Amino acid sequence: MTTTTAPAPIRTRGHTITTTVPSPIGPxxxxxxDGDLVAVRMEDQRHLSGVEPDWVRDDDGFGDVAEQLRAYFAGERTTFDLATRIEGTPFQADVWEALRDIPFGQTxxxxxxxxxxxxxxxxxxxxxxxxxxPLAVVIPCHRVVAADGSLGGYGGGLDRKRWLLDHEGAHDTWSDRA
Structure with missing residues (x-):
């Protein structure tokens, strides 16, 4: 569930830092x-969006994340190698961990x-x-579709889900019957 990266700078320990990066599906x-990625949120995302009041803006603490996201969106990367921390119920954690096992381009x-x-x-x-x-794109929840092959739902909106699946070349694994 967690991969190793360099430790967080001392000034960020114990605080949640945040930044916004551009992407083809919006900011x-x-x-x-503490060095672990805890959120990747889309603009207007259902359930989880925006910045929490106690988060501190720090545009310098995300170079590795921004680069891996850039490479993913450029078609140069199919997986992420980032230290992450997910917080939820044990059931949610099991689901989120299982999502990581769905290969790029498959649903x-x-x-x-x-x-x-x-x-x-x-x-x-x-x-x-x-x-x-909590980690949209990095934990690929967009790769889950309804039993009939339709897109089902997506907290970031069906247009984004459709874009992500098309980007991954998963055209034949789902139906456009949103």
């Missing part, structure tokens, strides 16, 4: 605590994701956990 708000259904976390009857709960993923 992304990034947040980091699975919410039902398949529920099976992967050992809760085949919890399809709706899996969808809700998916929608509350």
């Amino acid at each position: 992304l708000t990034l947040a980091r605590r 699975i259904s919410y039902a398949e994701l529920a099976c992967r976390v050992g809760r085949p009857a919890a399809v709706r709960a899996v969808g809700q956990a998916n929608g509350r993923n």
Whole structure:
């Protein structure tokens, strides 16, 4: 779940720092605590958007994240190698961890994701956990579609989900019946 990167600068320890970076799907708000990436949020994202009141702006603490996102959007990277910290219920953490195993350019259904976390009857709960993923794009919740192949939902909006799946070349793995 967590990969190793250089430790955070001393001035950021114990604080959550934030910045905003441009992307083809709109500005992304990034947040980091003690060196770990804790949020990637899209503008107008359902459930999670904007900056929390206690976050401190620091545009210098995100070079590695910004570069990996730039490379992903440029088609030069298919995975992320970033130290992350996710906070949620144990069930949400299981769902978010299972999302990391969906390969670039592929999709699975919410039902398949529920099976992967050992809760085949919890399809709706899996969808809700998916929608509350704090690390959009980095943890690829956009790769989950409805059982009939339609896009299903997406906290960042279906246009962004469609864009991300098209960007990854997942054209044949979902239907445009939003």
